[in-house]
Amino acid sequence: MTLTELKYIVAVARAKHFGHAAEACYVAQPTLSVAIKKLEDELGVVLFERGGAEISVTPLGAQIVAQAERVLEQTAAIKELAKQNKDPLAGPLRLGVIYTIGPYLLPPLVKAMIAKVPQMPLILQENFTVKLLEMLRQGELDAAIMALPLPEHGMAVHALYDEPFVVAMPHNHAWTARKTIPAEDLKTETMLLLGNGHCFRDQVLEVCPEMARFSSPGNGMQRTFEGSSLETIRHMVASGIGLTVLPRASVPDMNSHDGMLQFRHFDQPEPSRRVVMVWRKSFTRKAAIDAVCEAVAQCRLPGVSPLGCD
Numbered sequence: 001m002t003l004t005e006l007k008y009i010v011a012v013a014r015a016k017h018f019g020h021a022a023e024a025c026y027v028a029q030p031t032l033s034v035a036i037k038k039l040e041d042e043l044g045v046v047l048f049e050r051g052g053a054e055i056s057v058t059p060l061g062a063q064i065v066a067q068a069e070r071v072l073e074q075t076a077a078i079k080e081l082a083k084q085n086k087d088p089l090a091g092p093l094r095l096g097v098i099y100t101i102g103p104y105l106l107p108p109l110v111k112a113m114i115a116k117v118p119q120m121p122l123i124l125q126e127n128f129t130v131k132l133l134e135m136l137r138q139g140e141l142d143a144a145i146m147a148l149p150l151p152e153h154g155m156a157v158h159a160l161y162d163e164p165f166v167v168a169m170p171h172n173h174a175w176t177a178r179k180t181i182p183a184e185d186l187k188t189e190t191m192l193l194l195g196n197g198h199c200f201r202d203q204v205l206e207v208c209p210e211m212a213r214f215s216s217p218g219n220g221m222q223r224t225f226e227g228s229s230l231e232t233i234r235h236m237v238a239s240g241i242g243l244t245v246l247p248r249a250s251v252p253d254m255n256s257h258d259g260m261l262q263f264r265h266f267d268q269p270e271p272s273r274r275v276v277m278v279w280r281k282s283f284t285r286k287a288a289i290d291a292v293c294e295a296v297a298q299c300r301l302p303g304v305s306p307l308g309c310d
Contacts, residue, residue: 005039006068008032013065016054076139077282088285089120096125096132096144100200104249112295129199143279155278160296161306164248164272167264170240176262190242192233195226204245248303
């Protein structure tokens with residue numbers, strides 16, 4: 001049994017496809033398949049049910065894959081421990097960010113990090129919350145910036161800032177005469193949301209739960225339309241298709257009268273999200289985490305309340 005074989009079975013369990021897992025591991029599919037068969041023969045068990053378009057993990061295989069994930073995490077921890085006598089701020093830091101934070105936080109954050117710790121470049125990865133948590137567990141990322149609430153994860157968490165939500169509407173919408181918008185009024189409007197997988201979509205549905213039934217399968221999408229990114233949705237709103245809810249950091253100027261969009265705050269209490277830094281508890285470069293937290297606090301995103309760093 002080798003660490004490479006453990007990496008392969010974890011990749012197949014995640015991708016549920018031998019070809020996609022091989023691509024993720026940068027090896028040929030026959031190489032990966034032979035290694036997994038060798039491991040199955042050594043253990044005397046079947047890890048994966050083969051057949052059909054999608055590979056499934058056997059019940060025993062799921063337990064072995066979970067143990068393999070822990071072994072790989074501990075292996076990454078050993079490598080980190082070997083570096084603990086060196087400068088924790090020297091060398092790259094692999095940082096993940098969810099899609100609805102990255103475009104607005106990363107430009108000022110990277111600039112601040114270059115000025116603060118040029119010897120620690122950031123290797124960045126944008127993705128969904130669930131995917132970033134998987135990459136953290138596998139040691140593929142050192143830390144990630146995402147928004148609460150999170151699924152069960154067992155990671156260390158530090159709060160970075162609170163970010164309110166705002167309503168975006170076409171420039172000629174009747175609500176532009178209002179100063180603020182009651183959240184419950186959104187149920188009367190055509191709403192544009194991000195697609196499934198985006199945690200910001202779930203947070204918006206918490207603001208107006210009535211939208212959930214309109215965005216569920218089989219109802220013809222009477223009131224809710226879905227987009228792949230906030231910028232796509234922003235353009236759709238500008239064209240007059242409907243309204244949307246945006247994170248405040250994505251709106252540099254709430255009072256802007258240029259272009260085809262208008263923005264309004266919600267009535268108090270404003271709905272918001274808490275943005276956090278997440279990392280493995282076994283990660284030994286705490287000073288590197290602190291440096292990123294401090295840089296985030298210096299970014300001064302529009303409408304955001306920094307919470308500092310321990």
